[in-house]
Amino acid sequence: MKHRTYALLLAATLSVSLLAGCGSSNGANSSQSSDNSSISSSQGSQSSSGSDVSTPDASGSGSDVSTSASGSTSTPDGSQGETQEQAKLTLSRTGFTLFSAGSSYTLKVDGVAEGTKVTFKSGNPDVATVDENGKVVAVKPGNTKITVTAGDQTATCVVACKWEESKPSTGGGSSSGSGSSSSGGGTTTPDPEPSKVDLAAFCTTVTTNYSLPHLSLADSTMLDNYYAGLSSVATEQSQVYINMMSMNMGEISLVQVKDSKDVATVKAIFQARIDSMVNGGAWYPEPTRIWTEQSRVVSNGNYVMMVVGEDCDSIVKDFNALF
Structure with missing residues (x-):
């Protein structure tokens, strides 16, 4: 009986000890949890405080970048205009x-x-x-x-x-007197017949003696395309040679008009051909230079010549020597 009572007391004591130990542990855990909560709360407060410190810095930095970007794209003082290409005169x-x-x-x-x-x-x-x-x-x-x-x-x-000053008539003056004394009459020595100048033969001589390659005698379609209006002019002779190569380094065209009033018209047509080549038709720098600097339009009587090429001035001299 005593042994049983002692065993019950021992079991009760152990139970109380265990309960006390568990309670103390839970209290410590609770206290620790509370402390951890305080620490966490403190850290959260510190984090919040840190956010308060860092936010203006980050905001300020973003503001600076935004301002810089805004200034580079829409500066009202004209800096944007400096990056735009100026209209060309x-x-x-x-x-x-x-x-x-x-x-x-x-x-x-x-x-x-x-x-x-x-x-x-x-x-x-x-x-x-x-x-x-x-x-x-x-x-x-x-x-x-x-x-x-x-x-x-x-x-x-x-x-x-470009134009020629008026020349005195070769049919009067001393020529008339000479004709009168030699023939016994009052007749004058007539000017050479214009048709005596063979433009086809002259073109052959020019293309043989000078460098004017890749020339083709223009047909009616080519005349209309490259020398607009020329086919409407009444002519005695027409020798219009066109260079159909993309590297057009020169041309020669000669016309004898029936009516001297058409000389100015033909000269204008020839000049229009030159102008069209100078202003883009010649394409490449060297042909454009030649059409700009080494092109000539001349006339003698009812004859008109356009020549483009390195030897243009020599060809003009040969042309004038025909008359």
């Missing part, structure tokens, strides 16, 4: 020819901002003048350059004034 012609004193051509200007002052100046007013509206007027034979200024841009145009 261009003229309606980079070169043209006037065939008589007093004849004129008005240059047109493009690529100029509204309100920009445009000025025109002739390099040699004795050859050709130009007014404030760009009207160029021929004065005497020669070449000059017209300079156009708009703001900080300039452009130029070469003007050629």
